[in-house]
Amino acid sequence: MLKRDDNLKLTQTGPGTPMGDLFRYFWIPALLSAELPEPDCPPKRLDILGEPLLAFKDSNNQVGIIDRRCPHRGADLYYGRNEECGIRCVYHGWKFDINGNCVDLPTAPKDSNFKEKIRVTAYPTQELAGFIWIYMGPRKNKLPEIPKQEFTLLPSSHVFISKKWQECNWAQSLEGGIDTAHLSFLHMPAPIHNKENITTNVVSGAALSDQDGDNRIRWVRDDPCPKFTVLQHPAGLLLGAARRADNEDIYWRTTQYLMPNYAYAPNAFPGETQHGQCWVPIDDTSCWIFCYSWNPDRALTAEEREKFTKGFSIHAEVDTEFLPLRRQSNDYLMNRNDQKINTYTGIQGVSEQDAAIQNSQGPIVDRSREHLGQTDVGIIEFRKLILSAADKLHSGQAPCNAVADDFAVQCGGAVAHKDISLEEVMKQRFDHATGYVGSRYGLTGTNN
Ligand code: FES
Ligand SMILES: [Fe+2]
Structure with missing residues (x-):
């Protein structure tokens, strides 16, 4: 939980507010x-x-x-x-x-x-x-650089971008992005009598795509209590969620939180497309979410672009003004029959499932009434980091030591023996303990 004052500090981004000043630093x-x-x-x-x-x-x-x-x-x-x-x-x-x-x-x-x-x-x-x-920040000094996230370093053929409107405060929606424990329910196929049928029910809106193996669905479904490890790096946090896999193995899903308002999805296995989002407050009770999918190794196909455009993973199905077609005013076109036999929510689309549940917390969730547990460790660390950054800026210090190059990171899924640490898993997958990939692009991050 957060004290009421801290909840206000976290969620208010108008001119002259501590969090507003932090956003205006970038x-x-x-x-x-x-x-x-x-x-x-x-x-x-x-x-x-x-x-x-x-x-x-x-x-x-x-x-x-x-x-x-x-x-x-x-x-x-x-x-x-x-x-x-x-x-x-x-x-x-x-x-x-x-x-x-x-x-x-x-x-x-x-x-x-x-x-x-x-x-x-x-x-x-x-x-x-x-x-x-x-x-939107002060211009007394030289302007900062745009953070060099990997999607900004690639040719446009390798990247797909979109935008969607969200009807709640930016922070609770971002917290939904780094809360990877929720995959065991929110985006899962509904449990039915015959569990063997589970994969045949992954139809409308389940998070794990056709490129994901059945194993990943099973591991996530069977372990709703992932253990979190959080590693800090100059640009933000790496959050690792460890679930039991088969035999002595762990299924890791790792997420990046990047200052002040970015988060990456944890699914991608090697070769698969990475997904990230950026939450930009419109005001304190609504935000734009800018979404980007990128494949570092190849151009995205026309079929993939078509799929993203129609709503897939983080990308919502939106109208010409970027309002999701399935939104609060129409109860996300929830289908109760679908909820019984198909998905937990009865709502089509991963993005729409996320939006539904994040908006349902209220325009600004009251964090003083929460009961956080061990699967919320990543959210706790995010709040600590960003509130302390806002405090630092308020007292005249730089809010973080990151340079633009530090933002070139990746994350994703991995399977490893249970005795292997998150740092080691990341090194094996990305050649870096917290997923820095800037050296592939000739960048020199402070954590290289
Ligand atoms: S010119 Fe008169 S209000 Fe703009
Ligand atoms: Fe989600």
């Missing part, structure tokens, strides 16, 4: 590049960390993200006209460029210098790996 994904496909295209309304913003692409193909409120009398620039290198407020015609300068102010006399005194807040942006990133 570059964060703001939208997909595909949402602004060409110069002077329609702008996108965007709320991030409780700030009302507008993203637009100007006539020179440059992206700007500015405060959405017109500094004249507060009209919403979303209704503005994107024209000749600026967005013009359609109330009285004030016009702003991507850097926030007022470039036309027709309501002032021609000889007035009023225009020079008017600005809107504009944040630095970069396009990388299919995302438009934003930096």
Whole structure:
């Protein structure tokens, strides 16, 4: 459990809050590049960390993200006209460029210098790996680099990205991402009388894909009490969940939590595709989740892209505004009959199953009422790390020692003898005790 004050500190990211300041210390994904496909295209309304913003692409193909409120009398620039290198407020015609300068102010006399005194807040942006990133922090010093997660280092042929809306606070949804104990229920086939039939029931929405072996399903189903080992590294935490496998073996599922708002899925065996997510608060009770799947060794196939687009693993089936088709307002189209005979939830899609249960905790879960146990160790360590990082920043220190290169990590599944430590399992799989793979890309992380 958390004290109420800590719960507020963890969950509030608006301007001037400790966690809001921590988020603003890093570059964060703001939208997909595909949402602004060409110069002077329609702008996108965007709320991030409780700030009302507008993203637009100007006539020179440059992206700007500015405060959405017109500094004249507060009209919403979303209704503005994107024209000749600026967005013009359609109330009285004030016009702003991507850097926030007022470039036309027709309501002032021609000889007035009023225009020079008017600005809107504009944040630095970069396009990388299919995302438009934003930096909302102080600009006294040199800007940081975008974290070099592996998917940002690969050709686009090897990566698939998507975006989905979630109706709860960012932190409880991220905690769902690092809570790998829940696989034994939330994403499992429903138990039926004849257990031998179990794999034939992995149809709609079970987490373990057709590329997973039946063994993995059985090990997860049969051991709902994985033992957690948590290892800290410069960019975050490696969380290992150990379940009994066959004979003397352990089935490890390892997850990465990366500062401040990323988590990777624990499934991938060697050669399989990795999956990661990034939680970006819209406000304190909703967030965007940016999702990415990447295969370090090969291009993704057209069939894989089609499968992800239709909703698979972390990717939800969404509408044109990135709202999941199965969401709280329609009870995720839950099917009680399916719940009896097919999946635990009766909800189609791993992403939708996660969203349903995370949203069901409430817009901001009250962590002072929890009863945490040993399968929650990873969540406890995540909270400790991020709260202490926010405190450090508040007291004028760097919140973490990571450099951008430190974020090039992998994780996934492995089977090993029960006497082998997590560090050794990781070394055998990734040549590194906490999954650092940056050296494959010529990077030099501090933990190399
Ligand atoms: S409110 Fe925007 S120009 Fe007047
Ligand atoms: Fe899940």
